[in-house]
Amino acid sequence: MSLPRLGVVIVTMGTRPRELDDLLASVRKQDVPAARVVLVGNATPLTDITADVTKIPLTENLGCPGGRNVGLKVLSESGEVDVVVELDDDGLLIADDVFRRVQQLFGDDPELGIVGFRVADEHGVTERRWVPRLRADDPMRGGPVTAFLGGGHAFSMPMLNGIGLWPAEFFFGHEESDLAWRALDGGWRILYEPGLVLQHPRTSPARHATHYRFTARNRVWLARRRLPVPLVPVYLGVWIVLAMVRMRSVAGVKAWWGGFVEGLRTPCGPRRPMRWGTVWRMTRLGRPPVL
Incomplete structure (x- = not known):
């Protein structure tokens, strides 16, 4: 059986150019290349981006779920990918085998709908609110869960085709819960895999x-x-x-x-x-x- 083809979607507002450059570099260094990387600019023209990616500048800010939907539709219509990795523009893949491990997980389990990454700061610390379970004392305990973090995760394209995309009207907040609940109701599995790490600065959502x-x-x-x-x-x-x-x-x-x-x-x-x-x-x- 052939392994699934990977695509990547990143949404940016153009406010973190250095972090975005570092993230794109970490995507390029993966030992399994993505079939296609889509960069969506929420109300930003992306004119300073020189990386070899599909750039989609939007004239308005559609919010994180709305912007991601734009990228997901492009990948779905292209027919080039079976699994989509979505990453925050201020995140960083610190290992070069993340895509290969994602590919293997989805290849081994046709009922796997979502894989959630472990989010950790630059010191390797994972906050309790970043662990997608109620008993969050051990961030290294993986397994089946009911939720995932929006900062770093992977979706099965057949799952998205079946349950639909992000709830764009939410704009910001709880869009992950809506999608996760639909996935579970559709019979798909959600896996938290702490070995897949997205480095992310420690910030408070209340900053918005x-x-x-x-x-x-x-x-x-x-x-x-x-x-x-x-x-x-x-x-x-x-x-x-x-x-x-x-x-x-x-x-x-x-x-x-x-x-x-x-x-x-x-x-x-x-x-x-x-x-x-x-x-x-x-x-x-x-x-x-x-x-």
């Missing part, structure tokens, strides 16, 4: 001015789109309590509740709740879809 608003709005949208009716109030109730306990500023509280109300009042896209069998599957994997 709209973080609290989008986080709350998208969490409500996620529940409305993907959860069976009885679980919607449970999920939202749990996250209201957690958000208020963790909040450290009055401005953050106001922005969060503004986003929550926005999530209730505005269209969230098509409602396709997961099956109860998927709820049970996620529970057996250690993270029921209310946490």
Whole structure:
């Protein structure tokens, strides 16, 4: 059986040119070359990029999921790839065998839909919030999970063709959960593989001015789109309590509740709740879809 062909999608706003150059260099040094690398410029012309990549400059910022969808559509329509690796533009592949190992994982398991990389800072430290499971004390414990990090991961193209692309309307926040839940509901497996490392600076998502608003709005949208009716109030109730306990500023509280109300009042896209069998599957994997 032939191994899957790999493609790469990177989205940038052009604000981190040095980090992007380093990332593209780390992609080029992989011992299994990508069939195609697509660089999407969110509201940036990409005129300074000299690397041999497919450049797609966008005139507007579509957000991370919207920008990634542009690249994914190009690769899907090309018919050149079977697996897509997506990387943050300030990440770095520190090993040169990442693509080969991704290729082997997908080649060995036709039901594998998503492989999540381990994200670590320049000192090799992986923060708890970067580990895609509730018991996050050991970042080196891999295996089947219910979630993945958007910074570094790989997708099966047949999976994407079956379940659809990123929820572009989310713009920023919880788009990974929406896609992961659809993948699990479609019968695909999600694997966390800590041996695949993306080096990434330690930053706070709250650095984005709209973080609290989008986080709350998208969490409500996620529940409305993907959860069976009885679980919607449970999920939202749990996250209201957690958000208020963790909040450290009055401005953050106001922005969060503004986003929550926005999530209730505005269209969230098509409602396709997961099956109860998927709820049970996620529970057996250690993270029921209310946490």
